[in-house]
Amino acid sequence: MLNVPVTMLLQLIRGVSGSMDKDGICHCVVYLPNNAIYLQQLEQLQNTAQELMGKYEQELSRVSEYAHAIEDQENQVLEMNSTLNSRNPTFLASSYEFPAFNLLRLELEGAQELVAQLKTNRRVSGVSDLLHELQSQVANASLTLKLLAESDQRSFRALRQEVDVLESRLHECEREKEQEETSIHPDPPLSPGSCAHGGLQKVSRPLVVQLNWRGFSYKSGAWGRDSAPSPASSLFWVAPLREDGRYFDYYRLHKSYDDLVLLKNYEQWKMGYGDGSGNTVYKNFMYFNYYGTSEMAKVDLSSNSLVLRRPLPGATYNNRFSYAGVPWKDLDFAGDEKGLWVLYATEESKGNLVVSLLNASTLEVEKTWHTSQYKPALSGAFMACGVLYALRSLSTRQEEIFYAFDTTTGQEHQLSILLDKMLETLQGINYCPLDHKLYVYNDGYLVNYDLSFVTLKSRPPAKRPSGTQAPPKAVKHNKGSRT
């Protein structure tokens, strides 16, 4: 009646005295305690014991689960190790540079030992302690794995470099494609001296004309074509500085490009007062910085006579704010379709590039603009159609025209037109409006580039009489839609 386990009854019975009757049958009287609560407690106790047994079994089976998981993880690590090794054998050799991986390896080795211990000590006490340790080690291992993923910077950097290389190839490809397209569909050529365009678009590959006439060691200088926008003058000039990269003494004049290329029919003059490679030729006069001063000088090229000297107000000189990589170019003269300009810096401008339009006959400053560009950070600049274009060096082989300042609107903007170079430094950069070319003195070599400008598309006049709705546009592939 009472659902009391036999073992417990036996315990209750033990010690109860019995008596035997005449038939030899034993009788004993058990006084079951009528205190039901005691029995219930016993019952509960037994239940709890069973529950505990169950839990114990569960924990044990979990241990083997953990063991399997750890083994799996270990295998994964081994796999990872072998892929890493096959990718880069020196990768793990210098594992001190890679602490996360080392840590992981040690911890997993620890875990492995622990698993082995568990396998042998499965039925022995202390399992729950081991379990806890194992758990925290697994947690540690996964944390370390995460660390490993984050600190795998080396492969990330390598990947990044590859992406960069690919990107630059892509850009190259795009440029080539563009060039091909324009050679297939060339824009109508811009007439000499014309400003009927929307600004500089791109620059051709460099054409190396020749080494300067004084030789390879004359790395600094300038050359160009008379930048007067009239075809009357076709004077080509070459002015290598002395080997000190500063003093401008001799120059040569050629009446034509062919003469220049063939090094014949030239006039060679000694000037002897120029400073730096900022000179230019405009309407048969050469303009340059008078040596050791802030003065502008003007020489009549038909007689090689110095006709004018005039200080440029505020201009810094003696290599105070020259261009990056091009010393002594404090005053940089430029001619374009709009006139004669001088690019320089002042103390007031804190070294930022200042542009002044000059009266070519008197060298008076007619108007001045201030740009936001620090002159010593630029590698050079030139003017075209009243727009200043500034360059910076990207590498030993590439320059970027990255900044433009329009003196007509006073507005500046960023751009990115790449320009390949043969050697590192572009000492002299002169633009000629007649042929829309840049004449660059590149470490002693005379180089030129064709400039392309954005074509102004003549837009067909949109006829839309006021009050009436615009007629629906014809759908391209549906020739019958026009009514």
Ligand SMILES: *[C@@H]1O[C@H](CO)[C@@H](O)[C@H](O)[C@H]1NC(C)=O
């Ligand atoms: C990883 O591979 C290297 C080279 O094969 C070996 O020396 C090292 O013991 C391996 N590490 C682990 C954790 O297996």
Ligand SMILES: *[C@@H]1O[C@H](CO)[C@@H](O)[C@H](O)[C@H]1NC(C)=O
């Ligand atoms: C887990 O990592 C912590 C911090 O690195 C360390 O103190 C602890 O001993 C590690 N636990 C195990 C079981 O390795």
Ligand SMILES: *[C@@H]1O[C@H](CO)[C@@H](O)[C@H](O)[C@H]1NC(C)=O
């Ligand atoms: C340059 O200055 C002279 C003398 O002041 C003047 O006659 C001439 O018109 C000026 N030239 C220009 C282009 O402004």
